[in-house]
Each structure stands twice: as C-alpha cells, then as structure tokens.
Amino acid sequence: MFESAEIGHRVDKQRWKEASTRLRRELLQAQYRLLQDARSAVVILVNGVDGAGRGETVNLFNEWMDPRHIRTEAFGPMTPIERQHPEMWRFWQVLPPKGHIGILFGSWYTDPIQAHVREAQTHDRFAHRLERIRQFERMLVAEGVVLLKLWFHLSKKTAKARMKALEADPKTAWRVTPQQRANLRHYDRFVQVSEEALRKTSIAEAPWIVIDGSDPAYRSLKAGQHLLDALTHAVTRPKPARGRPERRVPAKALGEQGLLAVQDYERRLTxxxxxxxxxxxxxxxxxxxxxxxxxxxxxxxxxxxxxxxxxxxxxxxxxxxxxxxxxxxxxxxxxxxxxxxxxxxxxxxxxxxxxxxxxxxxxxxxxxxxxxxxxxxxxxxxxxxxxxxxxxxxxxxxxxxxxxxxxxxxxxxxxxxxxxxxxxxxxxxxxxxxxxxxxxxxxxxxxxxxxxxxxxxxxxxxxxxxxxxxxxxxxxxxxxxxxxxxxxxxxxxxxxxxx
Amino acid sequence: MFESAEIGHRVDKQRWKEASTRLRRELLQAQYRLLQDARSAVVILVNGVDGAGRGETVNLFNEWMDPRHIRTEAFGPMTPIERQHPEMWRFWQVLPPKGHIGILFGSWYTDPIQAHVREAQTHDRFAHRLERIRQFERMLVAEGVVLLKLWFHLSKKTAKARMKALEADPKTAWRVTPQQRANLRHYDRFVQVSEEALRKTSIAEAPWIVIDGSDPAYRSLKAGQHLLDALTHAVTRPKPARGRPERRVPAKALGEQGLLAVQDYERRLTxxxxxxxxxxxxxxxxxxxxxxxxxxxxxxxxxxxxxxxxxxxxxxxxxxxxxxxxxxxxxxxxxxxxxxxxxxxxxxxxxxxxxxxxxxxxxxxxxxxxxxxxxxxxxxxxxxxxxxxxxxxxxxxxxxxxxxxxxxxxxxxxxxxxxxxxxxxxxxxxxxxxxxxxxxxxxxxxxxxxxxxxxxxxxxxxxxxxxxxxxxxxxxxxxxxxxxxxxxxxxxxxxxxxx
The missing domain is CATH 3.40.50.300 (P-loop containing nucleotide triphosphate hydrolases)
Structure with a gap:
C-alpha cells in the first residue's frame, strides 16, 4: 500500500504559494458550510511513520481553518481510569457533534498496531481488533460521521536521514525521543504490521489515504485537498433515510405463541x-x-x-x-x-x-x-x-x-x-x-x-x-x-x- | 438467540395438511420463476443441533421441489486434496449458478464451531474465522446470491429425550452415532459457541433463522415458509446496478508522477x-x-x-x-x-x-x-x-x-x-x-x-x-x-x- 508514497513527490515554492492560498480559502468556506448544514461530523485520523509530518499537519489544519469548531485530541498510553473502561470509551468521549471537526492525533489504530509490532498479541488477536475497528467505523459512517483516515508515510531511507539530520543539529536534537529511535529500529516490522492494518480497514465507507510525507509542501497540499473533499462530501451526501411508523403485525401463519405470551403471569407472593x-x-x-x-x-x-x-x-x-x-x-x-x-x-x-x-x-x-x-x-x-x-x-x-x-x-x-x-x-x-x-x-x-x-x-x-x-x-x-x-x-x- | 426456539411450538395434523399442500405448490412455482428469471442463485445452509431435523428438512425440500435444479451437498471432514487448498475452496466448487438452488448440509460454519467446541483453537482464532465468513457472505450477496441460513434448534431436555427414544427402539438405535453421543455431552458448550457464531454472522444481508426443531410439522412449515420468502426475494430484488465506461482522468493537481511513470524504461540487455x-x-x-x-x-x-x-x-x-x-x-x-x-x-x-x-x-x-x-x-x-x-x-x-x-x-x-x-x-x-x-x-x-x-x-x-x-x-x-x-x-x- 505504500508503493506510490515512496516515489518522492515534490512541490516547488511557486506552486505551493498559489495552491496553499487557494486551498486555505476553500477549506475555511467548507468548514462554515459544514457548521451550517450540520448534517455530518468530520473525524480526521492522523497516523503514520515518525517524522512524516503528522504533528505539522495537525497544526496546519488548525491554522488554516477556524480552530473554535475543531476539537484536536492527542492519545497516548491509557490512563488508569481509561483502563477500567472498554478500549473505545476514550474515543467516544471526544467525538465531535454534527457540524464540527475532530482531529485525532493517534487513534484507535495506534495501540493494536504497536501491540502487534511488539509481538505482545497474537496475529489472531490483532485481526480481531481490526475487525472491531471496521465495525465501529461502519457504524460511525452510518450514523452521519465522515471519516478521513490519513496515513503519513516515509521510506526507511528517508526516515533514517530525517532522524540523523535532526540529531546533528543541537537546536533540534531534543526532538528525537528514545521511543522514536526504537521505532526506527523496528521500521520494517512496523511498516509490515501497518500495511496489514491499513489494508484490512480500507473499507469502501472509509478508505485509508496514504500520503508521501517526505516533502512538507506536497504533503500539506495533498492532505488539505483530501480534507476539502471530505468536508464537501459531508455537506453533499444524501440525507439519511427517514423512518415510517410501523403499521400492523402480520398474523402468525402457524398460530404460534411468542416469548411474551408463554410467560406464567399467575405467579403471586403474599x-x-x-x-x-x-x-x-x-x-x-x-x-x-x-x-x-x-x-x-x-x-x-x-x-x-x-x-x-x-x-x-x-x-x-x-x-x-x-x-x-x-x-x-x-x-x-x-x-x-x-x-x-x-x-x-x-x-x-x-x-x-x-x-x-x-x-x-x-x-x-x-x-x-x-x-x-x-x-x-x-x-x-x-x-x-x-x-x-x-x-x-x-x-x-x-x-x-x-x-x-x-x-x-x-x-x-x-x-x-x-x-x-x-x-x-x-x-x-x-x-x-x-x-x-x-x-x-x-x-x-x-x-x-x-x-x-x-x-x-x-x-x-x-x-x-x-x-x-x-x-x-x-x-x-x-x-x-x-x-x-x-x-x-x-x-x-x-x-x-x-x- | 435460542429463546423463541425453546417454546415448544406445535402444529396439528389438520393444519399441517392444509398448509403443507399450499406451501408445496407455491415452492414449486417459485423455483421455476427463479430458474426463468436467473437473476440470483439461492444457497441454503442447513445447520443446527443433532436430532433437530436437518436431514429430514433437506429431504423434504428435495421432495417438495424439482430436484433437477437443486444441488445438495453434504460436507464432512476435509479430504487430503481439500486440505491442500484454502478452507473455502470446497464450497466454491459447489456454488449453484444463477437460477439454481444449492443446499449445503453442514457448511462453512461447521468446522469453526466444532474446532472451538473442542477448544482446538483460541477464541481470537474463532472470531477471526467468523469475520472471514462474514466477508465471504457479504461478497456472495453482492454477487447475486440469496443466502438462507437455517439453524435447527432443540433444547437440552428435548435433545436428550429424543436420543433416548431412538436408542430404546432396536429399529432406530443404529441411528445414534458415537459422535452424536459425544455432541450431547458437550451440548452446553456447543450451544454457547453456536450462539456466538450465529450472533456475529447475523448480518443484515443474510441473518440466521433459528427454527424450533422439536415438532416435525412446525419445523417443516417454518423452514418451507422461509425458503419461499427467499425464493421470492431472489426474483424481486432490484437488478444489480449497471456500470458506465470511465470518461476522463482528472489532471493531477500537483503535477505528480505515478508509479508507472517513474519506472526506468531505459534498461537494456544485449x-x-x-x-x-x-x-x-x-x-x-x-x-x-x-x-x-x-x-x-x-x-x-x-x-x-x-x-x-x-x-x-x-x-x-x-x-x-x-x-x-x-x-x-x-x-x-x-x-x-x-x-x-x-x-x-x-x-x-x-x-x-x-x-x-x-x-x-x-x-x-x-x-x-x-x-x-x-x-x-x-x-x-x-x-x-x-x-x-x-x-x-x-x-x-x-x-x-x-x-x-x-x-x-x-x-x-x-x-x-x-x-x-x-x-x-x-x-x-x-x-x-x-x-x-x-x-x-x-x-x-x-x-x-x-x-x-x-x-x-x-x-x-x-x-x-x-x-x-x-x-x-x-x-x-x-x-x-x-x-x-x-x-x-x-x-x-x-x-x-x-x-
């Protein structure tokens, strides 16, 4: 799934200037249309490889649009309270209401992928958790959520070069955490596990979008364009079907008695x-x-x-x-x-x-x-x-x-x-x-x-x-x-x- | 899921005679409509508890309808050839073409349920196999198959009584196999595992139908009525959407090059x-x-x-x-x-x-x-x-x-x-x-x-x-x-x- 994201796309300064100015204006308009229409909520998942520009993109989205109607949440390891609840509980707490945008930096994918990379769970368990996610996302979409799943990718070579560059400069060396060093050592396994996760959860209702993260300008425009598409979809998709009151119960052909009829209603206590x-x-x-x-x-x-x-x-x-x-x-x-x-x-x-x-x-x-x-x-x-x-x-x-x-x-x-x-x-x-x-x-x-x-x-x-x-x-x-x-x-x- | 199937429904002789005569006529008509319309294939899965009338129902369906257009297949343990192929391979071999009916006696559910009852696989593995089945069935339905999933149920008490009655009569004692005796000993676990399987695979496109198997007349009419509904659905559901030739490719906004364009076409050999x-x-x-x-x-x-x-x-x-x-x-x-x-x-x-x-x-x-x-x-x-x-x-x-x-x-x-x-x-x-x-x-x-x-x-x-x-x-x-x-x-x- 990462083939096209390792080509090394670039956008030059001139094009960046023109395209980002236009995109920014369109995003803001689309955000207000979403708010007014209030038909859908938009949830953006931001995941991917370290150093591929996840944090930068989250910041950019908040800068380009009106942050008052955006809820940005970052998810780390679970707190003790969270551990007493089902895994999805903490994500339910931060779902944006219709008309609003939620950005989840780290998401319900982070733990299943990390646990499988560490081999802390079997492959069957991993597959089962992915299936849960698929059901959860299908339900969200059916309930009026537009899901934009962004995966920022870097090839192993680029990821290494990027970390070295950061470490070489005393002003940026602090940005490289021990966790990131460990992640890079496990790059191959991480990408292998992620590939399976993305593949198995690229459902028609909410496919993954893999973005080449090596060039900031390209990556930002690409992510922004997909966000614009999602916001547009959120106000143009068909309104949900209306229900109708039920009319009558067809007579039971075989004269059967139902579960309620066969209860013993005669039991009494003094x-x-x-x-x-x-x-x-x-x-x-x-x-x-x-x-x-x-x-x-x-x-x-x-x-x-x-x-x-x-x-x-x-x-x-x-x-x-x-x-x-x-x-x-x-x-x-x-x-x-x-x-x-x-x-x-x-x-x-x-x-x-x-x-x-x-x-x-x-x-x-x-x-x-x-x-x-x-x-x-x-x-x-x-x-x-x-x-x-x-x-x-x-x-x-x-x-x-x-x-x-x-x-x-x-x-x-x-x-x-x-x-x-x-x-x-x-x-x-x-x-x-x-x-x-x-x-x-x-x-x-x-x-x-x-x-x-x-x-x-x-x-x-x-x-x-x-x-x-x-x-x-x-x-x-x-x-x-x-x-x-x-x-x-x-x-x-x-x-x-x-x- | 088995609550309503333990009520003990009964149908008397008079009603059986009337209802079965009418049903039989309607089923035969519906079968010919299916053949003529050739929009869908109908696949009937017959599963359930031993002694609940699975075999009898399969025979009855073949008797009530024209067996030339029905393909009945029973599935036991896998043969050596089947074991060299993916699990679903043997089921693919027997799918009926559009217009026809396939009855699978024992199905892709049998082995996952049995393996989990025997505790020969983990719960995660079981859940993963159910998920596979769900995907497979969704695909079948999208490809024009109408799936009728029948589960014949007996309460533990009835199942025991039925086996004892068979064993008591020298003329029928041979019908009780050692496997069935073992199954009855594991009744609780079997029902628990089956309940999970049915629940997790009751998708909107192909829900399970649980039938109380204790009374032959009731069970046959009930199963026949569901079959009639399925046959009717198979000729009345909307025809599949037509495709349209694609027209033009939108210009790539960022002037990116695709995977094919970036290959090196200059490489040569003498x-x-x-x-x-x-x-x-x-x-x-x-x-x-x-x-x-x-x-x-x-x-x-x-x-x-x-x-x-x-x-x-x-x-x-x-x-x-x-x-x-x-x-x-x-x-x-x-x-x-x-x-x-x-x-x-x-x-x-x-x-x-x-x-x-x-x-x-x-x-x-x-x-x-x-x-x-x-x-x-x-x-x-x-x-x-x-x-x-x-x-x-x-x-x-x-x-x-x-x-x-x-x-x-x-x-x-x-x-x-x-x-x-x-x-x-x-x-x-x-x-x-x-x-x-x-x-x-x-x-x-x-x-x-x-x-x-x-x-x-x-x-x-x-x-x-x-x-x-x-x-x-x-x-x-x-x-x-x-x-x-x-x-x-x-x-x-x-x-x-x-x-």
Whole structure:
C-alpha cells in the first residue's frame, strides 16, 4: 500500500504559494458550510511513520481553518481510569457533534498496531481488533460521521536521514525521543504490521489515504485537498433515510405463541412472604455490592418494559440496598439536542461506570429497536443494524469487566389497563398517565413483536435478557433481586480467573 | 438467540395438511420463476443441533421441489486434496449458478464451531474465522446470491429425550452415532459457541433463522415458509446496478508522477548477456520446481500488462524451464456464459493448484479492477469492493501454502505503438493486433490510473506486485525470472518453520 508514497513527490515554492492560498480559502468556506448544514461530523485520523509530518499537519489544519469548531485530541498510553473502561470509551468521549471537526492525533489504530509490532498479541488477536475497528467505523459512517483516515508515510531511507539530520543539529536534537529511535529500529516490522492494518480497514465507507510525507509542501497540499473533499462530501451526501411508523403485525401463519405470551403471569407472593424475601435478598445484594472483588468489576443494569410495568418501583427496591456512592440511576427519555447530534450509542457510553461502580438504566439503548423502530424515528436500515451494534457494545463492556444484567418486565395488556385506570384515579399518580400512554397501548402488538425480536437477537452469553412476568409486582421485585444477586455472585466467582 | 426456539411450538395434523399442500405448490412455482428469471442463485445452509431435523428438512425440500435444479451437498471432514487448498475452496466448487438452488448440509460454519467446541483453537482464532465468513457472505450477496441460513434448534431436555427414544427402539438405535453421543455431552458448550457464531454472522444481508426443531410439522412449515420468502426475494430484488465506461482522468493537481511513470524504461540487455542470464535463471527455476520442499507449497503466478507488453513471450521463458506435469497456463479472456452465472472470483478458484503444482494466469481476477472498471462492465460499487475481496482471496491462498507472484509488465505508450506497427507488418503476428487494441490504447490514461490504484491497494506482504519495466523484452524476461526465483527461494526457506 505504500508503493506510490515512496516515489518522492515534490512541490516547488511557486506552486505551493498559489495552491496553499487557494486551498486555505476553500477549506475555511467548507468548514462554515459544514457548521451550517450540520448534517455530518468530520473525524480526521492522523497516523503514520515518525517524522512524516503528522504533528505539522495537525497544526496546519488548525491554522488554516477556524480552530473554535475543531476539537484536536492527542492519545497516548491509557490512563488508569481509561483502563477500567472498554478500549473505545476514550474515543467516544471526544467525538465531535454534527457540524464540527475532530482531529485525532493517534487513534484507535495506534495501540493494536504497536501491540502487534511488539509481538505482545497474537496475529489472531490483532485481526480481531481490526475487525472491531471496521465495525465501529461502519457504524460511525452510518450514523452521519465522515471519516478521513490519513496515513503519513516515509521510506526507511528517508526516515533514517530525517532522524540523523535532526540529531546533528543541537537546536533540534531534543526532538528525537528514545521511543522514536526504537521505532526506527523496528521500521520494517512496523511498516509490515501497518500495511496489514491499513489494508484490512480500507473499507469502501472509509478508505485509508496514504500520503508521501517526505516533502512538507506536497504533503500539506495533498492532505488539505483530501480534507476539502471530505468536508464537501459531508455537506453533499444524501440525507439519511427517514423512518415510517410501523403499521400492523402480520398474523402468525402457524398460530404460534411468542416469548411474551408463554410467560406464567399467575405467579403471586403474599405481603408476608414478600416482606421476608425482600429482607433476605436486599441484604444479600448489599453484601455483594461491598464485596472486595467488586473493585475489579462494574455493574450495568438495564430495565425495559411496557408502560406501567413497574420499572421505577422495582429499581427503588434495588437502590434501597445500595450505598448512594456506589450507583447511579439514569432515566432515559427522548434524546436532547446535543444527543441528537451524536451517534445514538454516544449518550449511553457516557454513563459507563468505572470499576467498583454501578449504573441502572431506566430504559436504555434498546429504545433504538423498540420505540424508535415502532414509531419510525429511525429507518429500517438503522434499527436492523442496531442488533449487531448493541451486541458488540455489550461485549466490549463485558470484556472491560462489566456485569450486564438486563430485565424485561413483562405484563399482560389487561394488567396494564388496570394500572392505567388506577393511576387516573389516584391523585398522586395522576401525572404518570398521559395521552401518549394510551396511544402506545394501541400499538401493543407492534411493540410485542419488536420486544420478541429484540430478545431473540440480543440475549447473549455475556448479556442475557431476563424476562420477568410482572403482573404481580411483589413477585416480580423479588425475582429481579434474586436474578441480580445470582448473576453478580457468578461473576464475582470468576474474578481472578482467566477468561 | 435460542429463546423463541425453546417454546415448544406445535402444529396439528389438520393444519399441517392444509398448509403443507399450499406451501408445496407455491415452492414449486417459485423455483421455476427463479430458474426463468436467473437473476440470483439461492444457497441454503442447513445447520443446527443433532436430532433437530436437518436431514429430514433437506429431504423434504428435495421432495417438495424439482430436484433437477437443486444441488445438495453434504460436507464432512476435509479430504487430503481439500486440505491442500484454502478452507473455502470446497464450497466454491459447489456454488449453484444463477437460477439454481444449492443446499449445503453442514457448511462453512461447521468446522469453526466444532474446532472451538473442542477448544482446538483460541477464541481470537474463532472470531477471526467468523469475520472471514462474514466477508465471504457479504461478497456472495453482492454477487447475486440469496443466502438462507437455517439453524435447527432443540433444547437440552428435548435433545436428550429424543436420543433416548431412538436408542430404546432396536429399529432406530443404529441411528445414534458415537459422535452424536459425544455432541450431547458437550451440548452446553456447543450451544454457547453456536450462539456466538450465529450472533456475529447475523448480518443484515443474510441473518440466521433459528427454527424450533422439536415438532416435525412446525419445523417443516417454518423452514418451507422461509425458503419461499427467499425464493421470492431472489426474483424481486432490484437488478444489480449497471456500470458506465470511465470518461476522463482528472489532471493531477500537483503535477505528480505515478508509479508507472517513474519506472526506468531505459534498461537494456544485449543478446549475448540475455542468452547467458536466461540459461542461469532457467536452470535455477528448474531446480526450484523440483525441490522436495515444493511438495508442501503451490505456486500461483499472475501476469498483467497493457496490450503487447510481452506477457505471452515472458510466460514461455518460464514454462521452458518447467516439467509439463508441474504447471498449467490459464489464459483469461471475457467470461463465458457459465462463468457469468457465478461470482467473478469463481472461475479463478477453479484453477487453484494443489501442493507441488503451479498455475500461471495470463491476465487474471485483476480484470475486475482494470478492464471491467474502465469499460464499465461492472458498477463502481463492484470494483471498489473488489480490492478487499482480492486481498482476502490471496491471503487465503497464501495461508494454504501458495506462493503468489504477481507481475505488471510496464511499457511506455511509444513502445506499445512500435509493437503495434510491427505486428501489423509481420504476417505471422498480424492476428495479434485488432481494432480493440487500438481502442484500448486511446484509453491509456484511464488504464494507467486503474493500474496504479490496483497496485497501491493490492500489493500486500503475502502477494506483492512486481512492476517490471518491459520496453526491452530481454531485460524484462530476465528480471521476471530472477524475481520469481528469489520469491520461491525465500518461500521454500520458510517451509517447516511455523508462521
């Protein structure tokens, strides 16, 4: 992949002057169009060989454009906090919103390439990490990000000559770090590994652009031209497809019963049995949350269910057992303006806890395949790809030590109706029932189908769904506490053992 | 992913009779429409748990439809010949042409799942193989294949009960193999590994369909209904986009020179020096081809170049050194009717040699990103994705022991003109120059750009391009022989060493 980047392209002064003046003007205009159009975010990855002009190009881009709308981030080794989170977490934190530009100096490629150069990981592991990146980038592009992946290259000869020149001059010798000297010694392996990484991640949606870094003028104009193309693409590409509300569920040809219909909604607990069980299980949960092994785990709980299924009251039975410093409850409603300017998973990545902490989502990222699907807030293509994206997301959380416990609180339509009426008749619950609840109720079969497909597609080894029949709130609360404690116990038993 | 398939769906006799009669009629009609339309091939993968009705369903499909247009293949452990080829080779051999149906009983999933169940491969290796499958399936779908992936499931309890029932009856006890007994012992691990495989390969283009296998009637109707949907989709999906001939190459803004322009076309050999060198290198090549280590390698050579670049005469200088039983020359022209009914790589997979053999392609799969691109024989999306597909293809060949040596014989436009005129004036070469050659010549800049992009995107560690300046035929032939011998020597040195 580096053949054309070793030819030794040059641009003379005259041409540089003319071309850079024009390019600069066009870049600035394009940046403002991007800001105004706000259809896409532009993310620029800057990677490559030491000395090939990565830092200079980042500075130049900031000089040529309006830096107020550019977010530049450099990534070094992971901090202790970052190491408690999935690898991609720190990159999610700095994604620019639509209309803006993000420059990532060092990126999600740096660590996989370096680790494989050092032979700290197998080739299969390397290939697997590249595949993750490919999925991540496909998702970003589908969510409205324009990705510009720049690789600055130098031939071995030029890289050596450049380092020698820097070292020879006392004024620049300090710029050569021991790390760079080590990198040059491993040049061949670095280029070999990088070549594989670039090749395997040059997807049609976001191909790599390899730039000959030997001549500053050539390299800057070339990079600038590609940036201009990306900015232009960001405001001219087709707007995302609109979704449409789903209409009706086709009758099941074979009269089958779905997952929700076959639950046993008759199970009940007496007040007395409930009170006893609650004490037992809350006590057990409290102990588990303070277990020292919990310091190497985090806990992510998800509660989903039809309106009035009892999510709020069940969550309260959990939090009663916990220290307030241990957990956080995140109620999820429609996304706000900032959230809409980002990929849909972004707002959930933000709440992912570090080790020794818990987060409880009252509704969650599953909105994508439930309400957004049924109401047509996203296109069919969007919610169809979401199953794989969500599984991938949860797998990453799990690999970083999170225990993921997901509950679907299942109620029958009759029970929902009883609760709606009760809410209307109880003054302090009156605010909990709105016109929208009644409208959603009419779409019950549509939601039921979406829920069953969601469970079939996203109930995985690392993050299984627990369907809890909740027509009796007491029984459901105890069942949730019991399942939660058992999952936690099993997970803590595994701490210290190798995967 | 197996939640809904453990509910225990049943279909009664009356319903079975009605539904199966109707389904059968519709399937047969749909099969003939598929044959007539010939837009797509339909490939059905049949996988799942032992005893869940895989074999029965395969038989039923053949009974319900016209078996003359169905190709059913069962896959067991690999044969010695298959083990000399890439893993996917045996599946490529049985792909049905457009209009036809292929049933694969056991598929490219069987070995990755089994190997991981036995813990004969790491999790990373497993994930990597799944990723390969995903790429392969995406390519099949893009090339006009409709993939129906059926997974027949049984809960552990049902699977056990079913085996016991078979064993209890002397008439059926023989049907339970020791392998099936072993599989049942590893049921939990098998289901866990399968669940991951299904989840990671449920791509939007070809999702898995999990079928509850406990009731024969339900399972058959369900599978048949999905087959009917697939057959319908195969004749109603949009026809593939047409390509358009490329028009003109945008002027290079920075006046850069490309990879072809910077070659040194002045190098020459005298007749005397050529004769000496030819003897030396042909001798070396002859020895290498008979080297015992060659029995664990195969050799794949690719020759590409503009018209009159000297491909044929260079290939002859290679074959002169080889035993006729060792090699095969494959001249590649426009695909014939059979070949057009298959994915474009299919006709090349067929010639992939076993160990100890060589194949020389005079033109190759690179036609996709050269003539097909420039002349618009395929769409932009088609040739854009081809780079990654070709890299993946060559990586698979390489992993199976093939040494891949690719030559671009580069000539200048002036030299081509001289050779065209010479051909016109030499009676026995007259047939080698046609109107089409002159038309292609007018598109030189378009081809040049396509060649440079091809080399940048497909010159990889495992299969690098060698650009050989060929204005002097003598020099080029020796250079090709030298590069070929050196690549072979390096490859044979590695035989016996671990990757």
């Amino acid at each position: 007040r007395k049995a409930y009170a006893d069980a609650l004490e037992t299980w809350q006590g057990r949960l409290a102990l588990l949350s303070r277990d020292p092994r919990m310091r190497r785990r985090s806990l992510v709980m998800v509660f989903e269910g039809m309106d009035a299924a009892g999510k709020g009251s069940t969550i309260r039975r959990i939090t009663q057992a916990l220290d307030a410093r241990f957990y956080r409850v995140v109620p999820v409603a429609a996304p706000n303006e900032n959230e809409r300017a980002q990929p849909y998973l972004w707002r959930f990545w933000r709440y992912i806890p570090g080790h020794g902490k818990a987060v409880i989502f009252d509704r969650s990222w599953y909105g994508r395949v439930l309400v957004e699907r049924v109401e047509g807030f996203c296109s069919t293509a969007d919610w169809t790809r979401a199953y794989a994206e969500i599984n991938e997301y949860e797998e990453q959380l799990s690999e970083a030590g999170a225990v993921i416990v997901k509950f679907w609180l299942a109620i029958t339509p009759d029970e929902q109706l009883r609760r709606f009426h009760a809410r209307e008749q109880t003054p302090h619950k009156h605010h909990k029932i709105t016109e929208e609840d009644w409208r959603n109720r009419e779409k019950w079969p549509l939601y039921e189908r979406a829920v069953e497909q969601m469970i079939d597609r996203t109930s995985t080894q690392v993050a299984p769904w627990h369907v809890v029949a909740s027509d009796d709130k007491l029984w459901a609360r105890i069942e949730v506490l019991r399942l939660l404690c058992e999952r936690l116990e099993r997970a803590l038993d595994k701490v210290g053992r190798k995967r | 007749r005397k020096a050529y004769a000496d060198a030819l003897e030396t290198w042909q001798g070396r090549l002859a020895l290498l081809s008979r080297d015992p280590r060659m029995r664990r390698r195969s050799l794949v050579m690719v020759f590409e170049g503009m018209d009159a670049a000297g491909k044929g005469s260079t290939i002859r200088r290679i074959t002169q050194a080889l035993d006729a039983r060792f090699y095969r020359v494959v001249p590649v022209a426009a695909p014939n009717e059979n070949e057009r009914a298959q994915p474009y790589l299919w006709r090349f997979w067929r010639y992939i040699p076993g160990h100890g053999k060589a194949v020389i392609f005079d033109r190759s799969w690179y036609g996709r990103v050269l003539v097909e691109r420039v002349e618009g024989f395929c769409s932009t999306a088609d040739w854009t994705r081809a780079y990654a597909e070709i890299n993946e293809y060559e990586e698979q060949l390489s992993e199976a022991g093939a040494v891949i040596v690719k030559f671009w014989l580069a000539i200048t436009p002036d030299e081509q003109l001289r050779r065209f005129h010479a051909r016109e004036q030499t009676p026995h070469k007259h047939h080698k120059i046609t109107e089409e050659d002159w038309r292609n010549r007018e598109k030189w800049p378009l081809y040049e750009r396509a060649v440079e992009q091809m080399i940048d995107r497909t010159s990889t560690q495992v299969a690098p391009w060698h650009v050989v300046a060929s204005d002097d035929k003598l020099w080029a032939r020796i250079e090709v022989l030298r590069l070929l011998c050196e690549r072979l020597e390096r490859a044979l040195d590695k035989v016996g060493r671990k990757r």
